Amino acid sequence: MFAGMPKDIVCMWFARLPSDRVLRMRAMDVPFVLSLREQNAERIYCLNRTAERVGLQRGMALADARSFCPDLVVHPARPDLDRRFLAALRRWATRYCPWVSRDGVDGLVLDVTGAVHLWGDLAAMLADMQAHAARAGLGLHLGHGATRGAAWARAHYGATPQATLEDLDVAGLRVPASVVVGLQRLGLRRIGDLEKAPRGPLARRFGAELMMRLDQVMDRHPEPVTPEQEPPHFGVRLTLPEPVGLCGDVMAALARLLATLCQKLKAHEAGARVIVVQLRRVDQASQQITLRLAAPMRDAARMLPLFEREVTGIDAGFGIDQIRLEAAVVEPLAHQQLGSAAATRTPDRLSDLITRIGTRIGLENVQRIVPADSHIPERSFQILPAAFSPPESAARGTHPRPLVMFDPEPLNPTAMVVAGPGQTNTGGACAPVDGADAGQGPRISGQAAGAADSPPVVAAGPARLIRPAPPERFRWRRMVFHTGRAIGPERIAPQWWDHCEGWQGGMRDYWRVETREGRRLWLFYTPQNPDWFVQGEFL
Amino acid sequence: MRDMTMFPLRAGRVHEVCGPSAIGFAAVAAAQTASGVLYIRERWHTEQIHPSGLGAILPPERVLLARPANHTDALAVAEEALKDGVLPFVIIGISQPLNLREGRRLQLAAKAGGTTGLCLIAQNMGSNAAETRWRASPVFDRAYADSTLMRWEIIKNKSGTNGAWHVRWDAERHCMHVVCPAPE
Structure with a gap:
């Protein structure tokens, strides 16, 4: 229906991503599950094939699973780590094509149009994907199609990456489970059955979404793959033609790098909280300076003097020929109205002072007294690092307390x-x-x-x-x-x-x-x- | 002699205080400024300032604590803070006698930042560079319970005479009363 070059979409489905992530570090051949607290009970979040074979399934209560299989190995699930792992896989998948996006919590969608010939043909590319995933210890199901929907259906419900679309289960249409059950009750079990059935009554009964999904699979309705933006990288480096060894030279190089870094931070409305400087020497040794700031900052003129003390302590050896500056921890920092009011400057000056003192004695040793809620005298207050806790005023108690x-x-x-x-x-x-x-x-x-x-x-x-x-x-x-x-x-x-x-x-x-x-x-x-x-x- | 000419402490200088009520003296002196206070004390000190007790003199949220690892770091932090001037009152816990160079450097830093420094020293540990040296000790008040009667004594003064006073801190009105000049 849409004229133009036919698209090549590949869907990768990591069916057991959470358990594979844990098991690829320590392989074990016993029933293994990850448990997560859901609906007020510990339930199986993900499981390996051995566990499936003894009759366990996702969503089962952990207590039941243990009674089925007493030698079950249970680990707590970490959905946050799984998300990070999938983000890493997304970066890996950009080796096949630049258009990669995440699909749900355990899949990737690649628009490989025009990139297939780099691997010879499609089969070779898919084989390469399988081989890489297998080497990484991940179970991968692949699906290929002209649309995102078709690729998804083949990855999740097809026996091969190019299975016949009409033979696939209607669940491959990405519709809610209730709709799938309804369709099965009508005897429409395959996508081909649905395609042949009249559209009007189905749309009236199941809503327009079902028809839209079907059209997406059949390439009658567009569904683009949106590549995700890489997170901004706040790092700059400078390679010098001749090694330098004087403090002033290093500071001048840092001034240049800081100016670039601060422009980048400004463009992203961010401020650096921790800055790491790596100084590589000509003998390949490298030295590191870590500067922790009391407040997010992107003002190069204010940041530069904070490095002075650390730079003087650096052993330059035969000279430094590469300097790398990275904002390791970044916090959002909105643009500020410039003004002459002294009140807006005092917090800046105070956080500068805290940073300067912190570089000498450690930022956590500049502290503030914060009231706590306890009647025990030792616990009625807390001493917290000033850089990470705002000042709080305490109500004075009625009982006398010593100074x-x-x-x-x-x-x-x-x-x-x-x-x-x-x-x-x-x-x-x-x-x-x-x-x-x-x-x-x-x-x-x-x-x-x-x-x-x-x-x-x-x-x-x-x-x-x-x-x-x-x-x-x-x-x-x-x-x-x-x-x-x-x-x-x-x-x-x-x-x-x-x-x-x-x-x-x-x-x-x-x-x-x-x-x-x-x-x-x-x-x-x-x-x-x-x-x-x-x-x-x-x- | 009745009014204390040397109090509040002269800004731009570093002063010293010793005696059992030294911390109380420091807190009262810090309360005379409207802005923040830095209290530098080495990390091995286990004594803590209780915020409720301090709250009778000055709001605890105005106080910033610095816990350096050793005496050299303490002096470095003090110099940095005195020179910067954003915190107009710096209290420094001194654990070793200052030599003339260290004392003089603190004085120059205080002058550069226009700040007041106050060293908490042990008896007979004073530095020659100090502007004034005080001895503060609590006094038993026969008349009132819950009293904060103290005897403050200037034992060194570069720009005036020595003297001694009995003072009391008024927690309700947040001000200091000079009760009477103390007998010598």
Whole structure:
């Protein structure tokens, strides 16, 4: 119907792509399946021929499959890796023709029109494809036709790449399974049957799509093969006629390369996050500089000084004659309105500073304090790399927290004098108790509100209610302290659902102790494992 | 003598502070600037700044931490940051005494960037290049609980006299009160 040169389309179908991808690395001749969680159960995602022979099939629940075949080898499916693998196969297929596109998750479509003679004839080309796939350990079904639909039908349902189209199953028309079942009920099992049947009633019953698919197979309706665009490659290189060894020369070469790279990045509205420079020397050794940036960037003038420190540390040997620059990690970076406002420049300057510091001490060692959702003091905040986490402001809690926190340090028990018998309170609150002499003894003021409204404070059984006041005199870091005033306690229970480092001692009663010597310490007592510790210091 | 002429710390210079409340002094001094703060401390220090405790003085999101591996890296990072000027206040944890060259380089970097540097030093570890040296220690407050009373003492001053004050940080109003000049 469409005049012009007849097309040659080849469809490649990798029937067991996911399992072949795993098994080509380690061949095994036992039943093997890949499982994926679907519809709330582990199901078979893909399986090898041995597994099919013992009666397993795709979509079967894994528990059933194991009962069929106890020595089944199961691996988790990785659809993301399968997609990447298919993308690699697409690149491989461009050796046959430039027009290659992916077809579904396990197929490729090649428009080989005008490329067949390079292999002699079509049969030789198809044989070459089969041979390559077999060598790579992949099961390949090929189909050839004048249309994409015909090639697809032959690859999936034909015995040979050039099987007679009319004899193929109607499922080869790429129509939904419900339509296939409907057609089979009407007795239309082959494409040839469908071709002979009147179109009108079929279109009314199954919709226009069925007829469109049929026309696509029969070359009455066009269906192009759209080649996929190669992803942009952000790499540039420079080969020098004479080797260079001076820092200034290398920097000048880098400046040229960076200008080209940044133009490319700008065209794709992207910014580099990691830049790798490879310096090849005349003695074939090569040195590598990796620059990690605190923010995506494509400004050559700002990027160039960041290389200076690393370039000075390079051993040039007898000279460097090839320089390769690649943006290894790229992030989208939209075009920005240029302005004179200082506010827009400050984040740039800050990320430049973070990058410069990061090249010296490692980008992950420039950090930011980010609040976290936990009542455990050690876990109520996180220290995260500043380059990868935006600043977050925390709501200030109602409970006092020290300025400086360290790992719990035990008080020296030998030099400790306990104030007296432990207080016993009910209801979780601690009533103020005055010492015998207000001027000399420790004063304990209660923190009733704090104990009542916070979830971590647990009103526990009678055995756990003993809350002794902090010792009157104690020794910490070889210094002797006298308790002047103690505020607390604030009881914090460990997270029972989560193992927490250092909380083996059970719950803690925290006290703010103002010592007569001046220092204001954050003490805690572990009632389940009676002992006192210092964990922080207040302003 | 009643008002502290040397506080807020003079910009474009590097100062030093020692004593048990050195970090508190640094936080209060950093709160006098409206912009970001860089706190450089070597990686082996396990002490952490608690953001809730710090939040009473200055918002923790303004603080950037740098964890260099050794003392040389710490000084290099400090010089870089002081020279850059995008973070106007740089706190440097010093673990070895600075020689005159290192101290002077920090001073020149601070002058170039117009930034304030503050070294947290141990007792008697000061550098001759420092503009001022302070000693900050907490004081037990007999009158009020929950107090933040401290004694701040200038023990070295290149452009003025020494002195000592009792100060208190007001967490509600985010300001500092000089309670009284402390007795010598």
